[in-house]
Amino acid sequence: MNSTHDRSPRDLRLIVTGGGTGGHTYPALTAVNALRARLESTGHSLEVLWVGAGDSLEQRVATSNGIAFESVATGKIRRSKNPIKMVSPANVKDMTNVPRGVAQARSLVSDFAPDVVLATGGYVAVPVGLAARMCRRPLVVHEQTVRLGLANKVLARAGAQIAVSAQSSVALLPEGSQDTAVVTGNPVRPEVLTGQPHLAAKGLGFEGHDPELPTVYVTGGAQGSAQINTNVRDILPWLLGRANVVHQCGANNVEELRESARGLDPELARRYHLTAFVGPELPDVLALADVVISRSGAGTIAELTALGKAAVFIPLASSAGNEQAHNARHLQESGAAVALLGEVNPANLQAAVEPLLADPATRNAIASQARSKGMPDAAERLVDVLLAAAN
Numbered sequence: 377m378n379s380t381h382d383r384s385p386r387d388l389r390l391i392v393t394g395g396g397t398g399g400h401t402y403p404a405l406t407a408v409n410a411l412r413a414r415l416e417s418t419g420h421s422l423e424v425l426w427v428g429a430g431d432s433l434e435q436r437v438a439t440s441n442g443i444a445f446e447s448v449a450t451g452k453i454r455r456s457k458n459p460i461k462m463v464s465p466a467n468v469k470d471m472t473n474v475p476r477g478v479a480q481a482r483s484l485v486s487d488f489a490p491d492v493v494l495a496t497g498g499y500v501a502v503p504v505g506l507a508a509r510m511c512r513r514p515l516v517v518h519e520q521t522v523r524l525g526l527a528n529k530v531l532a533r534a535g536a537q538i539a540v541s542a543q544s545s546v547a548l549l550p551e552g553s554q555d556t557a558v559v560t561g562n563p564v565r566p567e568v569l570t571g572q573p574h575l576a577a578k579g580l581g582f583e584g585h586d587p588e589l590p591t592v593y594v595t596g597g598a599q600g601s602a603q604i605n606t607n608v609r610d611i612l613p614w615l616l617g618r619a620n621v622v623h624q625c626g627a628n629n630v631e632e633l634r635e636s637a638r639g640l641d642p643e644l645a646r647r648y649h650l651t652a653f654v655g656p657e658l659p660d661v662l663a664l665a666d667v668v669i670s671r672s673g674a675g676t677i678a679e680l681t682a683l684g685k686a687a688v689f690i691p692l693a694s695s696a697g698n699e700q701a702h703n704a705r706h707l708q709e710s711g712a713a714v715a716l717l718g719e720v721n722p723a724n725l726q727a728a729v730e731p732l733l734a735d736p737a738t739r740n741a742i743a744s745q746a747r748s749k750g751m752p753d754a755a756e757r758l759v760d761v762l763l764a765a766a767n
Contacts, residue, residue: 541751
């Protein structure tokens with residue numbers, strides 16, 4: 377670990393913490409890259425230390441991006457509506473990890489002497505954020521969802537500078553944080569915004585794509601979603617009668633869906649492209665898509681609103697604090713998306729998609745509203761907050 381005496385006057389030192397899921401990890405990485413680019417454009421440099429849980433997604437992401445990583449003990453609180461169940465053996469064991477994690481984090485913060493600490497949520501952010509406050513280092517907390525997560529609530533009460541992704545989040549913050557909160561949006565990977573629609577079909581190897589018809593992109597995330605896959609499968613003949621369909625289904629679901637697609641009319645089947653995973657061609661696929669059927673995680677919403685896409689959201693019911701339903705409802709109430717917030721079945725999925733395919737004006741109105749909610753410059757806005765706090 378470097379000492380404070382090694383610091384060049386033009387260096388900026390950042391500790392970043394947050395993880396457990398991609399929703400916490402990737403916005404942090406995007407913000408780090410934007411901060412580095414901003415500093416380097418003015419002849420400055422950035423030194424980063426990522427502090428997270430050992431053997432975690434954030435460790436893999438940091439390491440693969442050349443960012444130094446240190447782990448601390450973490451305590452995950454398993455929430456329950458029944459207070460008695462909160463006092464579970466697993467919770468009690470993890471709660472004892474919190475003070476140990478804070479002590480470890482305090483040592484790291486003291487040694488690294490960051491100019492600012494960025495916390496993006498997840499239970500690992502709590503010990504690091506508390507350590508930053510103990511060491512009197514500026515702490516910026518970024519919240520990706522409409523409502524503050526449990527970890528970020530703790531840090532908000534500890535006096536952190538809060539950055540939120542939506543204006544509607546400000547009223548939901550603790551009273552002491554509302555006046556100073558900054559609406560930055562949720563950082564979106566810059567490559568997502570650079571797609572070329574005319575390259576998508578070729579990049580996918582989608583030979584039957586009909587440019588005269590709208591294109592529906594179906595995705596349940598990297599692993600796929602059994603709920604989304606099943607409901608789309610059951611309306612597929614109807615869907616293909618009206619649109620091209622690019623269906624990213626997850627590696628475990630490809631064979632079953634391919635088998636069921638063999639019964640399609642050959643003319644319809646030409647317009648169906650099934651794939652386990654969409655890789656580097658994702659920006660082009662998103663650019664091509666007229667309608668997206670997907671989950672409503674914070675990262676997905678940030679990307680689709682930044683791009684201005686008409687979407688039908690099927691929230692993940694088991695998301696922490698039911699945050700995906702809150703995200704989707706927030707957009708639906710302002711006419712910026714369609715959301716299936718109750719029972720999901722083929723009939724109500726078809727009813728949700730039908731107006732978007734039948735009427736381009738309806739589709740464009742929702743896309744326009746979505747774009748009005750998007751903040752494609754969210755990473756730069758968050759960089760502004762970090763530099764102000766470091767100053």
